[in-house]
Amino acid sequence: MRFSGDGRWLYVRGAGRSPTRVFRLDLSKGTRELWRELAPAGASSTGRVNALTIAPDAGAYAYTFTETMTTL
DSSP: OEEOTTSSEEEEEOSSSSSEEEEEEETTTTEEEEEEEEOOTTOOTTOEEEEEEEOTTSSOEEEEEEOOOOOO
16 A cells, blocks of 8 residues: 555555454565554444555554445
8 A cells, every 4th residue: 555654664455344454564574563453433344445545654544434234
């Protein structure tokens, strides 16, 4: 998705539905760690994070979320 401002980290999304996991890869060590799990409060597992952007210093982020609601 993006590199950190200092070039140390690469932020990547995990596959799957809500919550969306965002990992950061330490490029010098080759390690991966969970950075955030993203989903609005009360969202079901049928939702999906669409667009996601992270500030270069990772101090802020924004995303859009879509959830399909159905009744049988």
